Amino acid sequence: MRDGQATRSRIHQAALDLFVSRGVTETSVRDLAQRAGIAEGTLYRHYASKDDLVADLFASNYAAFARRLRERDHPSLPLRQRLSAVVSEIFCFHDAEPTLFRFLLLVQHQALPRMAEGHDNPVSVLQQMIEDALAKGEIPALDPALATAMVLGLILQPATALVYGNLSAPLSRHAPDIVAACWRVLSQTEIENG
Numbered sequence: 618m619r620d621g622q623a624t625r626s627r628i629h630q631a632a633l634d635l636f637v638s639r640g641v642t643e644t645s646v647r648d649l650a651q652r653a654g655i656a657e658g659t660l661y662r663h664y665a666s667k668d669d670l671v672a673d674l675f676a677s678n679y680a681a682f683a684r685r686l687r688e689r690d691h692p693s694l695p696l697r698q699r700l701s702a703v704v705s706e707i708f709c710f711h712d713a714e715p716t717l718f719r720f721l722l723l724v725q726h727q728a729l730p731r732m733a734e735g736h737d738n739p740v741s742v743l744q745q746m747i748e749d750a751l752a753k754g755e756i757p758a759l760d761p762a763l764a765t766a767m768v769l770g771l772i773l774q775p776a777t778a779l780v781y782g783n784l785s786a787p788l789s790r791h792a793p794d795i796v797a798a799c800w801r802v803l804s805q806t807e808i809e810n811g
Contacts, residue, residue, distance in 0.1 A: 625663055627653040632670055637719045641671055641727065675728035679721055679738055685710065686742040696750035696803065701796045703743065704772060708789040711776055719780055722773065743768060747803065756803045768799045 631652035635644040646667055650657040664670040689706040690699055711718040732738070744765040750756045756764075775791055778784040784791070 621663075624653070624655060624659060627655065628660060628663060628670070629674055632674055633716050633720050636671070636724065637716050641667070641724055671724060672728055672731045675721065675724055676732055678717060679725075679728075679732070682710065682721065683737040683739045683742055686739055687737075690742060690746060692746075692749055696746060696753075696755045697796070697800050699746050699750075700768075700799050700803075701792070703746070704796050704799065705789065705792045707739075707772060708776075708787075708792045708795075711779075712787040712789050718776065722776060722780070740765060740769065750803070757805075759803070764803060767802050771795055771798050771802065 628649065631649050632644075635648055635652055639648075644667070646657055646660060649667070649670070650660045653660070660670075664673065686703050686706055689702045691702070692699070694702075744761055747756070747759070747764050747768070748761045751759065751761060772795060775784055775795060776788060779786060779788055
């Protein structure tokens, strides 16, 4: 059993490295097996397909990332402090584990539709923070889903810019500016309903 875990761990690391450097579509099962140092048949004993590997790798790490953010969030604090803690955690995660962060960022559109409804995720953590702030009257009336999308854009676009070499690392040094921008959007924007 322990050998199975070690093999699975090697598969995961090989997949992260290859999916981020080459892309999911461009990475073959043969590439994955070679990088992991196993036979293709061994990979198939763990995963029925490359898509199943992507889905498993994404779901487990996406949920773990959400738990990390929930641990940093303190609902009793004002929204700006909550945003600061969560954005700092997102950027520190990027700096500490850039390959995993990039994997989650780059394959989300492929993997999210395969996740079970109600699965814990970073987006729901952020939206809950915004809904809490709305209920407390900390921010003007906003559609929580739209507000979450706007804040996510402010958080994820710098990470994307860094991936493409348009922004310098570490990402965590940009956290105060991003938190300030998020706060300006949330505190000064009133979105008309209808």
